[in-house]
Every structure is written in C-alpha cells, then in structure tokens.
Amino acid sequence: MKSFDVVVLGGGPGGLTAGMMLTAMEKSVALVQAEHDDFGGVCLNRGCMPTKALLKAATAYRYARQGEKYGLDLSAGPVDLKRLRAVADADLDKLKGMIQGSIDPSPVTIFRGLGSFQSEHEILITKNDGSSEIIRGEQIIIATGSESVELPFAPFDGEYILSSDHMLKNTELPERLLIVGGGAIGCEFATMYHSFGSQVTLVEAFETLLPREDAEAGKALADAFENQGISVKTGTMIEALQVENGQVVVKYKGSETTEIVDKVLVGVGRKPMVAGLNLDAAGVEVEKGAIKVSPAMQTSVPHIFAVGDVTGGLMLAHAAEKAGAILAMNMAKGANASLDEDGVPRVVFSYPEVAAIGVSEVKAGMKSFTMSPVPNGRSVVDKVAPAFVKLFAEEESSVITGAIIVGEVATEMIHELALAVDNRLTLEQVGNTVHAHPTHSTNVVKAVHHFQYQA
Numbered sequence: 001m002k003s004f005d006v007v008v009l010g011g012g013p014g015g016l017t018a019g020m021m022l023t024a025m026e027k028s029v030a031l032v033q034a035e036h037d038d039f040g041g042v043c044l045n046r047g048c049m050p051t052k053a054l055l056k057a058a059t060a061y062r063y064a065r066q067g068e069k070y071g072l073d074l075s076a077g078p079v080d081l082k083r084l085r086a087v088a089d090a091d092l093d094k095l096k097g098m099i100q101g102s103i104d105p106s107p108v109t110i111f112r113g114l115g116s117f118q119s120e121h122e123i124l125i126t127k128n129d130g131s132s133e134i135i136r137g138e139q140i141i142i143a144t145g146s147e148s149v150e151l152p153f154a155p156f157d158g159e160y161i162l163s164s165d166h167m168l169k170n171t172e173l174p175e176r177l178l179i180v181g182g183g184a185i186g187c188e189f190a191t192m193y194h195s196f197g198s199q200v201t202l203v204e205a206f207e208t209l210l211p212r213e214d215a216e217a218g219k220a221l222a223d224a225f226e227n228q229g230i231s232v233k234t235g236t237m238i239e240a241l242q243v244e245n246g247q248v249v250v251k252y253k254g255s256e257t258t259e260i261v262d263k264v265l266v267g268v269g270r271k272p273m274v275a276g277l278n279l280d281a282a283g284v285e286v287e288k289g290a291i292k293v294s295p296a297m298q299t300s301v302p303h304i305f306a307v308g309d310v311t312g313g314l315m316l317a318h319a320a321e322k323a324g325a326i327l328a329m330n331m332a333k334g335a336n337a338s339l340d341e342d343g344v345p346r347v348v349f350s351y352p353e354v355a356a357i358g359v360s361e362v363k364a365g366m367k368s369f370t371m372s373p374v375p376n377g378r379s380v381v382d383k384v385a386p387a388f389v390k391l392f393a394e395e396e397s398s399v400i401t402g403a404i405i406v407g408e409v410a411t412e413m414i415h416e417l418a419l420a421v422d423n424r425l426t427l428e429q430v431g432n433t434v435h436a437h438p439t440h441s442t443n444v445v446k447a448v449h450h451f452q453y454q455a
C-alpha cells in the first residue's frame with residue numbers, strides 16, 4: 001500500500017492550496033480528485049470562473065444593447081449560449097493549464113477517483129471504470145467542497161428544475177426564467193439571464209435580497225434589479241413547481257395566482273459534500289451536515305483535518321484558499337492558527353455589484369453610516385448609478401469594522417476597506433488618503449467624510 005505524510009481529498013481551492021503548500025514544505029502528499037472535475041474544484045469547473053466568464057459576456061452584451069446611451073450605433077443580435085459557453089470553456093482551459101503547470105513540476109502524487117475512508121488512516125480510491133486502490137495517510141485533509149441543495153417538493157430534473165451546474169451547461173435561452181433564492185447564485189444568474197434577454201423572476205424567502213448582508217444594501221440591489229426589469233419577489237415562498245406540457249407552473253404560498261415559466265433555477269444554498277466519504281469508518285463527526293472542526297480546522301479525529309466548503313461557514317473560494325494555506329502551515333509547524341472570517345470579502349458579481357467586508361450589522365459600541373448615492377464624475381460619464389456605500393465603525397475609536405458597497409466595480413473597490421478592517425484603520429486614516437479622480441472609489445472617501453462629520 002502506498003503511504004504518504006498527507007492525503008488530501010479534493011483538489012479545489014482549499015485542498016489544492018493545502019496540498020501544494022505541504023508538498024513545498026517537503027511533506028509527501030497524495031492529492032485525490034474525483035474524475036468529474038478537473039483540478040480547481042467547483043470554483044474553476046462549475047462555479048466562480050464559468051459564471052464570471054458568462055457574466056463578462058452579459059456585460060458586453062448589455063453595453064452593446066445600450067450603445068445609444070454612449071452615442072454609439074452598435075447592433076447586437078440574439079445571444080447564442082452555445083457560442084458563449086465555448087468561449088468560456090477556452091478561458092477555463094487556460095486556467096486549468098495554469099494549475100496543471102504548477103502541479104506538473106511538483107513532487108505531489110495525483111490520484112483520480114472518489115476517495116472514501118476505509119479506516120482512520122486508509123483511503124479507498126474508486127475510479128469511474130470500477131477499479132480501486134487503497135492508500136495510507138499519516139494525516140488526512142478532507143476538502144471535498146459542497147453540492148447544490150434541492151427544493152424538497154421539486155427535485156432537480158436537469159431539464160426544467162435546474163441547479164447552477166445544470167444552468168451552466170444550458171444552451172437554450174429560456175424566454176421566462178424563475179430563480180428561487182436571492183443569494184449570490186440567484187443574483188448573479190438573474191443578472192446574467194436578464195442581460196441575455198430572458199424575462200427573469202427572482203424569488204427570495206426573506207424580506208431582502210442577500211439576506212445575510214445589510215438590509216439597506218439588499219434593498220438597494222432589489223431596487224436596481226426592479227428598475228432594470230427583473231421581477232423581484234422578496235418575502236415570498238413557493239409551494240409547488242409542476243412541470244406541465246413543457247413548461248413549469250409556479251404556485252406561490254398564500255396566493256391563488258400561478259405563474260408559467262420555461263425553466264427554474266434553484267439557488268437556495270449549498271451543502272457540504274460529505275455523502276460517500278464513509279466518515280464513520282474513521283470516526284469523523286458531522287454537525288449540521290458539515291464536518292465538525294475546531295477553529296484550527298481539526299476534526300474530531302486529531303490527525304484528520306477539513307477545509308473549505310465541506311466545513312460549512314463561508315462558502316467562498318478565497319476563504320477556502322486562505323484557510324488551506326493556514327491549515328498547511330498549522331500542519332507543518334504544529335501551530336493552531338485559524339481563518340478570521342471578518343477579514344474575508346464577500347462579493348456578488350451581479351449588476352450592480354455588491355461587496356462587503358467585516359460586520360454587516362451594528363453591534364454594541366459601534367455606529368454606522370449610510371451615504372445616499374451621490375453622482376460623481378465617474379458615475380456620470382459612465383452613465384451608471386452612483387455607488388451605495390454603508391460603513392460601520394467603533395463609536396469611540398472610529399476604527400472601521402465593516403462596509404458594504406453596491407455599484408459599478410464594487411468587487412474591486414471593497415479591498416481598500418478590507419485593508420482598513422484587517423489593519424484596524426480609522427475613518428480619519430482612510431479619509432486622509434487621496435483617491436484618484438475620476439473614480440468610483442471617490443464615493444468611499446466621501447462616505448467616510450460624511451460619517452466623520454455627521455452630527
């Protein structure tokens with residue numbers, strides 16, 4: 001039986017980062033990746049990157065259709081999703097090549113297949129062709145990611161009731177698309193398909209979109225969506241989705257009216273990928289569907305660790321990657337460091353974009369300030385809505401503890417506030433920093449100044 005210092009299950013941002021760092025620190029590492037994805041995990045194969053490639057096409061298409069606004073005569077024919085997907089695939093191939101380029105020269109040992117526990121040190125790897133082998137790890141990292149959650153009354157069928165995985169393979173533009181769930185997936189796909197020309201209805205159970213974020217920002221996003229023509233139904237639950245004659249009949253809870261759509265995307269969250277791991281064979285405990293870990297990512301079995309989406313919490317690629325790096329250092333140096341989730345930016349690539357850092361509500365000893373969106377030079381010539389900026393700070397010290405921005409390039413703008421939160425910078429320090437003209441970021445400094453001088 002082949003034996004390694006560390007066996008890593010899952011080659012997404014969390015597992016790949018941890019595995020490659022441990023290899024660089026001269027551990028013998030086996031990286032086990034299921035055959036249905038290439039290295040890069042959900043993020044590269046069916047998450048962050050294909051969605052962002054298609055959202056870029058959506059932005060280009062939106063600009064082309066609004067050429068007149070800029071004094072341009074542009075013509076935009078209908079969208080061919082097959083062609084867009086082929087372009088996105090070429091991007092993904094480049095990115096996969098870059099990952100492979102870092103794996104190839106490294107001494108890491110690759111296994112392709114599904115890993116599962118045989119005992120607390122042994123992993124069975126089963127390939128699609130049925131062949132299998134068992135390897136041993138002195139230590140083991142579980143980094144198997146997550147999978148889409150289904151609606152109990154309407155399981156995925158891949159044709160009408162779709163997960164984000166299905167939606168990314170879809171090559172037909174639905175005339176009417178219902179999206180269930182106003183989280184990151186719902187808002188990004190609403191932007192994508194609305195831009196491509198579908199009639200989109202976005203349904204969220206809570207009263208605001210992105211309900212884990214600040215409610216005012218969620219409302220600002222919903223208003224922007226409504227102004228564009230996306231139908232947003234917050235505080236709304238669906239009772240039934242019935243496929244009839246090639247369409248889906250949508251029945252809302254507490255209402256007699258029904259709606260007919262062509263396809264439904266269900267984006268109601270993701271759950272840790274623990275199925276099939278045979279965790280009982282190793283005695284690894286699960287809590288609320290996620291692998292139970294200490295802040296330093298140790299499971300209930302001391303030599304087994306878990307990182308990324310499979311641990312629940314923030315399901316973000318950069319969080320998994322950073323946690324993977326911390327875990328690798330912990331394992332190599334016997335340390336106990338943990339990921340500070342307050343320092344992880346949370347961004348949504350909708351139109352407008354939403355980006356947040358740190359706290360999302362006023363806690364004891366804190367104050368907040370919401371700046372009404374004020375047009376500036378950049379927003380006027382770009383012909384876009386000015387950024388909504390909300391800031392949170394400690395009452396006494398004025399140290400910035402959180403921020404949320406809704407607007408053009410918010411996902412880039414957030415990083416100065418991430419630096420502020422991470423380094424306990426004050427409103428004064430950020431306010432004294434000269435911001436280039438004309439940029440959207442001048443609204444951040446304007447918000448800081450208003451916050452400093454408010455009554």
Ligand SMILES: Cc1cc2nc3c(=O)[nH]c(=O)nc-3n(C[C@H](O)[C@H](O)[C@H](O)COP(=O)(O)OP(=O)(O)OC[C@H]3O[C@@H](n4cnc5c(N)ncnc54)[C@H](O)[C@@H]3O)c2cc1C
Nearest residue numbers: 010012013014034041042047048115145308309315316317
């Ligand atoms: C549509 C969509 C868009 C997203 N967009 C963004 C974004 O823009 N920004 C962002 O930060 N995050 C985004 N995310 C979330 C991001 O993809 C995840 O948070 C991130 O990929 C988690 O990394 P991970 O390493 O924990 O797991 P994953 O990336 O899920 O990787 C785990 C890998 O392990 C493999 N695996 C599973 N079980 C086994 C097994 N038994 N044996 C071997 N291999 C196994 C899986 O096939 C997978 O390839 C998006 C997610 C989705 C679904």
Ligand SMILES: NC(=O)c1ccc[n+]([C@@H]2O[C@H](COP(=O)([O-])OP(=O)(O)OC[C@H]3O[C@@H](n4cnc5c(N)ncnc54)[C@H](O)[C@@H]3O)[C@@H](O)[C@H]2O)c1
Nearest residue numbers: 181182183184185186204205267268269270315347348349
């Ligand atoms: N840009 C990004 O970083 C990005 C993009 C896409 C996905 N992701 C990650 O992927 C994960 C999954 O995304 P997601 O959007 O599916 O999950 P999510 O948890 O972000 O949002 C799901 C939403 O669905 C709502 N919901 C749940 N059940 C519902 C129901 N029956 N009817 C109506 N609404 C319902 C919830 O209230 C919630 O607002 C998230 O952790 C997210 O962070 C990140």
